[in-house]
Amino acid sequence: MTGPRIWAHRGSHRAAVENTLAAFRLAIEEGADGVELDVRATRDGQVVVFHDRDLARLAGDPRAVAELDRGELPSVGGAPIPTLDEVLDLVLGAGLEVNVEIKAGSAACGEVLAARAPDELSRIVVSSFHAPALATCRRAVPTVRTAFLFERAEDVPPAVLAEIQGVHPHFPACSEAQVAAWRERGLFVNVWTVNDPSVARSLAAMQVDGLVTDEVPTVRGACEMRS
DSSP: OOEEEEEEETSSSSSOTTTTHHHHHHHHTTOOEEEEEEEOOTTTTTTTESSSSEEEEHEEEEEEGGGGGGGGEEETTTEEEHHHHHHHHHHHHOEEEEEESSSSSSHHHHHHHSSOOOHHHHHHHEESOHHHHHHHHHHOOOSSEEEEEEGGGGGGOOOHTTTOOOEEEEEOOOOOHHHHHHHHTTTTEEBBBOOOOHHHHHHHHTTTTTTEEEEEEHHHHHHHHOO
């Protein structure tokens, strides 16, 4: 049986800074099937790959990403914060899939994705904790797959399920019955953030579609060991 797809959470960031080109290159080297990344829009409308609202944790700068133009952003991990296009060029060019989590800037993100080729869009999933962000992106790119992010199954508004193609639950929200129910609705199921080998094996047995992890080799090995 084919196991779940293994997605590198913010790239492989044990030996590189998260959400940097170095982290995504490492994910490619480690054999990930795809990468998960976060996007925000700068003041001048550029879509950059960055998780936090502000730059304090990774750059020691208290300012928010949205308050700065792209050219004003500091370096992180010794390199500029990458744009979404730069990461898509790298990761899609290597044959991997990309899960774009929208933190902010859904309209700008939609514009970036609308310019990508159809064969590239087929390997992109757009996810968010905010249903309106997904709706905004779908208006710009009707063919892109979208998935709702959540921690508990009860956090998913019923109306949202009719508009999306997949769900991205936190792993404690998954049970065999719940995963089966999502799949019966025709939804793909990618689970975050799974680093424990035993949890990975359990989810693989439930036939989830993908696992987002900080530990690509470990989690892949655990799934391959499943009898």
